[in-house]
Amino acid sequence: MNRNNPSSNVGQLSSVTARPSPLFVGSDIYRKPAFGFNHPLNIVRHSAVVDLLTMLGWLGDDHYRESEAATVETLFEFHDRAYVKALQYANSTGSVDPPVRDRYRVGTFENPLFPGLFERASMTVGGSIMAAELAAEGHVVFHPSGGTHHGRPDRAAGFCYLNDPVFAILTLLTKGKQRIMYLDLDAHHGDGVEDAFYEEPRVTTVSIHEQNRWPFSGTRSHPHAGAFNFSVPLEFNDSEFEYLMQYAVLPLADKIDIDALVICCGADCLAGDPLSHMRLSNVVLWDAVMQLIALNKTTVILGGGGYNPWTVTRYWAGLWGRISGQAIPDSLSTEASAFMRRMECDLIDVEDIEEQWLTTIADTPYPGTIREEIKLMVTEAQTQS
Numbered sequence: 170m171n172r173n174n175p176s177s178n179v180g181q182l183s184s185v186t187a188r189p190s191p192l193f194v195g196s197d198i199y200r201k202p203a204f205g206f207n208h209p210l211n212i213v214r215h216s217a218v219v220d221l222l223t224m225l226g227w228l229g230d231d232h233y234r235e236s237e238a239a240t241v242e243t244l245f246e247f248h249d250r251a252y253v254k255a256l257q258y259a260n261s262t263g264s265v266d267p268p269v270r271d272r273y274r275v276g277t278f279e280n281p282l283f284p285g286l287f288e289r290a291s292m293t294v295g296g297s298i299m300a301a302e303l304a305a306e307g308h309v310v311f312h313p314s315g316g317t318h319h320g321r322p323d324r325a326a327g328f329c330y331l332n333d334p335v336f337a338i339l340t341l342l343t344k345g346k347q348r349i350m351y352l353d354l355d356a357h358h359g360d361g362v363e364d365a366f367y368e369e370p371r372v373t374t375v376s377i378h379e380q381n382r383w384p385f386s387g388t389r390s391h392p393h394a395g396a397f398n399f400s401v402p403l404e405f406n407d408s409e410f411e412y413l414m415q416y417a418v419l420p421l422a423d424k425i426d427i428d429a430l431v432i433c434c435g436a437d438c439l440a441g442d443p444l445s446h447m448r449l450s451n452v453v454l455w456d457a458v459m460q461l462i463a464l465n466k467t468t469v470i471l472g473g474g475g476y477n478p479w480t481v482t483r484y485w486a487g488l489w490g491r492i493s494g495q496a497i498p499d500s501l502s503t504e505a506s507a508f509m510r511r512m513e514c515d516l517i518d519v520e521d522i523e524e525q526w527l528t529t530i531a532d533t534p535y536p537g538t539i540r541e542e543i544k545l546m547v548t549e550a551q552t553q554s
Contacts, residue, residue, distance in 0.1 A: 188465075191492045192303050193228060194296045194312040195219060196236045198289055205281050209444060210328055212478040212514050214485075215314045221486045224505045227495050234303065236296035236312070238288060239336065243298070247335050247365065249323040256330060260287035273324045280325035290330040293317055297333035297471060301340035304429075304469045309462055309492055313485045316433045316473030318359040319384065327357065327384060328474075335365045337431050337469050338372060346429040346467060347371050350422055353378070354454065355435025355473040356445035358387030358398065362433075368394045373425055375418060377401060377410070379438075379445050392553040397421065399546050403446040405438075406537030407453040413543065414457050417550040422464065424554055430466050432458060434488060435473025436481040440535055441523065443516040444476045450532035451484040455491045462492070478512045479526035487530045497531050 199215035222228035244253050255273050259265045263284070265276030276282045293314055300310040318334050319327030334351065341349055351366070353359030353376040363386075366372035373395040376387050380400040387398040399413055422430075440448040462468055470492070475481035490497055501509065509527045525533060 188309065189307045190232060191309040191311065192234055193232050193489060194234050194236050194300045194303070194310060195314065196292050196296065198285070198292050199314050201285055201289070203283055203285070203289060204328075205283050207515070208278070208281060209476040209516060212476065213512060214472075214475065214478065214481050217478060217482040217512065218313055218485045218489075221482055221505060221508065222489060224502065224508065225486070225490070225495070227486075227490055227493060232493065234299060236292060236299050238291040239294035239298060243336075244291065244294065244331065246339060247322055248331060252323045256290070257287055260285075275325050275330065280328060280330060286330065290317070294331050294333045294336050297337040297469070298340050300469045300471070301337040301344070301431075304467045305341065305344040305346075309468045309470070311470045311489055311492055313472035315471035316355065316435060318353060318355065318433055318473065319357070319361045321361055322365075326361065329361065332361045332365065334359070334362050334431055334433055334471055337471065338362070338366065341429045341431070341467065341469070342371060348425050348427045349373070349429045349431065350375060350425060350427045351431045351433070352418065352461070353433040353435070353473075354438060354457070355433055356437040356442065356447050357382060357435070357474060358384055358400070359433060360384050360386045363387070363396050367391070367396060370395065373397070373421070373427075375399075375421065377413060377438075379403070379405065379447050382445060390550070390553055397550060397554070399550070401447070401546075402540065402542060404537075405447045405449065406535050407450055408536045409539050409543045410449055410453055410457070412539050413547065414460065416547045419460065421550065421554050422461075427464070427466055429468070430461055430464070431469045431471065432461060433471050433473045434458065434485070436475025436477070436484045437473070439475070439477070439480045439484060440532070441480050441526070442475065442477045444474070448535050448537075450534045451480070451487055452531050452534055454484065455488055458488060459491055476514075476516060478514050479509060479522065482509070482512075483526065483530050483532070490530070500528055501530060
């Protein structure tokens with residue numbers, strides 16, 4: 170795949186340029202149709218990010234790495250053999266018997282069967298393994314198609330068939346990392362990753378997610394097990410997010426003295442996403458990730474949820490722009506704006522599409538009052554950690 174060379178503004182970001190160049194892990198497999206009609210993930214995401222980055226001239230071949238699918242034997246390192254085999258069989262036959270559907274939760278509306286499912290899911294795992302391997306060499310690595318954080322050892326869950334963040338962390342552990350923080354910024358609790366490393370002393374999981382939202386877990390922290398949860402209220406805003414980062418998350422990373430980070434950057438926490446009621450801007454999320462990168466630790470950055478194609482594309486494209494030291498433009502080019510206008514989403518009414526989603530890459534910030542329950546969360550976190 171040919172791409173334009175990225176612009177030369179990398180000198181803006183000393184925390185990244187002091188390292189080997191940042192890398193973007195992807196695959197053309199994500200251009201293939203997936204999930205079927207009437208599913209929230211039946212929208213453009215990875216391909217749209219790559220295409221927008223190409224239009225912006227931000228993604229050259231020297232920064233891009235094509236991932237390889239994880240082998241079946243590799244998948245057995247976390248997922249049950251019977252489940253992987255059932256997933257393979259369903260993929261090859263194109264059908265799921267009722268007992269298999271009930272046992273492994275594949276072939277449901279939530280986790281539908283579609284052509285190429287197994288190849289796509291195993292590619293996502295392979296991409297996160299590659300990202301962790303490259304990060305261990307010193308690169309900051311962004312794998313936006315990663316972040317399938319609900320996948321269970323023995324079943325699919327929450328649109329996730331396999332759990333690629335688990336494999337990123339396992340890879341870092343094999344590279345000798347002893348103090349890993351997994352930070353989940355998706356609107357939904359990172360339950361699959363928390364459970365995978367519960368009471369694993371080398372891994373601390375932190376999740377900031379919307380309260381009373383599926384999977385309805387992560388309602389409290391479990392410091393003894395290295396699991397910290399911030400279940401935030403509706404309309405969670407930029408000011409509150411910055412407060413949590415400044416006084417809870419970053420101090421925890423410092424206290425643990427982390428040597429590696431895996432960050433799940435789900436886009437469903439953004440204002441305008443149809444599957445949450447959080448109200449964050451992409452700018453505040455970019456700033457948070459850059460603060461974490463500035464810690465100069467081994468860093469893997471994954472995608473996650475996100476069901477508004479305009480906000481997902483702008484968030485992840487802009488995040489790569491910040492990681493790679495690009496100057497964020499005030500407005501998109503005519504070509505890029507026309508590209509954004511061609512997107513569609515059944516979950517969002519035409520009248521609810523905001524003009525900034527079509528003409529800019531950076532959101533207008535969403536500051537607000539820091540509510541007392543957010544302050545209480547920070548106080549409790551400071552006590553617990």
